[in-house]
Amino acid sequence: MILPAILSSLILLVSLWLIFSEKLNRTITAIAGAALIVVLGKLLGFYSESDALAAVDFNTLGLLLGMMILVALLEPTGFFQFLAVWTGRVSQGRPVRLLVLLGTVTTVLSMFLDNVTTVVLIAPVTILICEILGVSPTPYLMAEALLSDTGGVATLIGDPPNVLIGSAAGLSFTDFLTHSLPIVVIVWLAALFLLRYLFRRELAVRPPKAKAVLKLNPAEALNDRKTAVRVLIVLGAAILLFFVHHLLHLSPAFVALGAAAVAMVWVRPNVNETLQRIEWSVLIFFAALFIMVGGLEAAGVLDALVRLMEHAAVIPPVLFGVLLIWVVAGLSAVVDNVPITIALIPVIQGLGAGGMDINPLWWALAFGAGFGGNGTIIGSTANIVVATLSEKTRTPITPKLWNKRGLPVMLATCAVASVLYAIAFPLF
Amino acid sequence: MKISDCMKCNVVSIPATLTIAEVASIFVARKVGLLPVVDEQDRPIGIVSLRDLLELELPDFVNFIADVDFVHDFGAVETTRPNPEELAQPVTTLMQPAITVEENCGLLRAYALMLQHNLLDMPVVNGRGELVGIISWVDIGTAILSAWQPKGNKEE
Numbered sequence: 001m002i003l004p005a006i007l008s009s010l011i012l013l014v015s016l017w018l019i020f021s022e023k024l025n026r027t028i029t030a031i032a033g034a035a036l037i038v039v040l041g042k043l044l045g046f047y048s049e050s051d052a053l054a055a056v057d058f059n060t061l062g063l064l065l066g067m068m069i070l071v072a073l074l075e076p077t078g079f080f081q082f083l084a085v086w087t088g089r090v091s092q093g094r095p096v097r098l099l100v101l102l103g104t105v106t107t108v109l110s111m112f113l114d115n116v117t118t119v120v121l122i123a124p125v126t127i128l129i130c131e132i133l134g135v136s137p138t139p140y141l142m143a144e145a146l147l148s149d150t151g152g153v154a155t156l157i158g159d160p161p162n163v164l165i166g167s168a169a170g171l172s173f174t175d176f177l178t179h180s181l182p183i184v185v186i187v188w189l190a191a192l193f194l195l196r197y198l199f200r201r202e203l204a205v206r207p208p209k210a211k212a213v214l215k216l217n218p219a220e221a222l223n224d225r226k227t228a229v230r231v232l233i234v235l236g237a238a239i240l241l242f243f244v245h246h247l248l249h250l251s252p253a254f255v256a257l258g259a260a261a262v263a264m265v266w267v268r269p270n271v272n273e274t275l276q277r278i279e280w281s282v283l284i285f286f287a288a289l290f291i292m293v294g295g296l297e298a299a300g301v302l303d304a305l306v307r308l309m310e311h312a313a314v315i316p317p318v319l320f321g322v323l324l325i326w327v328v329a330g331l332s333a334v335v336d337n338v339p340i341t342i343a344l345i346p347v348i349q350g351l352g353a354g355g356m357d358i359n360p361l362w363w364a365l366a367f368g369a370g371f372g373g374n375g376t377i378i379g380s381t382a383n384i385v386v387a388t389l390s391e392k393t394r395t396p397i398t399p400k401l402w403n404k405r406g407l408p409v410m411l412a413t414c415a416v417a418s419v420l421y422a423i424a425f426p427l428f
Numbered sequence: 429m430k431i432s433d434c435m436k437c438n439v440v441s442i443p444a445t446l447t448i449a450e451v452a453s454i455f456v457a458r459k460v461g462l463l464p465v466v467d468e469q470d471r472p473i474g475i476v477s478l479r480d481l482l483e484l485e486l487p488d489f490v491n492f493i494a495d496v497d498f499v500h501d502f503g504a505v506e507t508t509r510p511n512p513e514e515l516a517q518p519v520t521t522l523m524q525p526a527i528t529v530e531e532n533c534g535l536l537r538a539y540a541l542m543l544q545h546n547l548l549d550m551p552v553v554n555g556r557g558e559l560v561g562i563i564s565w566v567d568i569g570t571a572i573l574s575a576w577q578p579k580g581n582k583e584e
Contacts, residue, residue: 081493085498123492124489124492124493125489125493127488127489127492128487128489128492128493128499131487131488131489131502131503131504131505132499132501132502132503132504132505133503133504134503134504134505134508207504208504209503209504211503212501212502212503212504213503215500215501216498216499216500216501217498217500220497220498221498223495389492392488392491392492393488394488
């Protein structure tokens, strides 16, 4: 079993390096890696096509697809524009109030919707509000990315790593609300106060044209009220069902896809336009990663990793959990947190099979993967989106700036999360 | 009808050595929408349009928000001006590749070129590639429509 293990690890490492160095698009890399590992598995007889299909977690893909369809229906209605404009008005052009409100709206949205979509839709209106006010949009854009990444950790559907962890560990929506939400609320507040401090100079500038935002009319920013109301009703019903999905024996994927079906029948959109808004590249990236990691597992690489970690398990479980938060956070800051999570899930399951209590480890993985992404400009997709958008403006966000303002937020959120994790450890 | 029959021959052109600020004052003084940039032999090497200069003042959000109808007051951006350093840059930083037509080009072909390249004016050159005139969207459009008139039309 040595040769399959070495070769398949090599494929994973080269793929991760290609993704990290941005030499090749991550979805293309993952598809190529998945194909290579299946070829290798067939040649050396450790992995077959049916094994590869079985390695794909369709619960994760279904949940993501269902939520993407709902957002795709909501997007053209201007609902997100409405929310951001409303926020601008309520803030009355006061910088700190605007930061808190925009951060809160983005966070609440990203607890139920994909972070990236939320940021993509809120950021343009943020630039609009800031330009009208005559202030730099940088603090607000960075706060939106950082706070939505932080807030997304709170719910089962808020963050792709959570979807993966929930599906693998059988954690329900309410499990996340009782275990993750309380910690995330405190961590989120810490992040907000830190952002307020880091951007104190920018936020002290009084906007020269504060009155102009009061002339923005949120109702006019909402293009299609009827559709927005319909999709929001379905989304609300889906969220209610998420609360009780485990009692009704429904999978989160079923709830999400069911809601998407109801919304499509009710709204009857142009289906091609709606499907074009789905991020197929993300779904394919996930599926390909599942196949790659499945191959690694079949080759015995993950077993070896589990045995290695079992040696480390002589240290106290609390310390082991905290260590896991920081290792995962460090990795998530430099590589996408999705491959890290997909690769670590079977390792943690292996530790569980060896007799270790792995319930606390799932939460450590969720916190590390969620908060770690804040560290660098490429740490999370929301960060990349905000940075790319800002490059097209007069005030681009540079990697250097992110290291100065984003990295402290990652360190602070991980530190606060570690302390709370250690305190709450007996409850996990 | 050909381009040479409806173009304006009195054309203002500029050398590539000017700054953006200098070019802006030419636009203001001559009230034109496009300035061909020419070399020593009077051959167009590029174009600078009014729109390219206005881009310097246009707020970023206009490029991100599909429908700005709901923004009733542009607030601070109404009075923001490009900074002097930006205006001191050579005009070549804003210059677009020259899309020109030859003077004997047909009207519909010229119109299609303008449409596809999203232009409002186009420099006209002779067989040696030298600038001989300029034609606007309105010049071409009205020349085409003039052929629809029952009398007084000048068919080729």
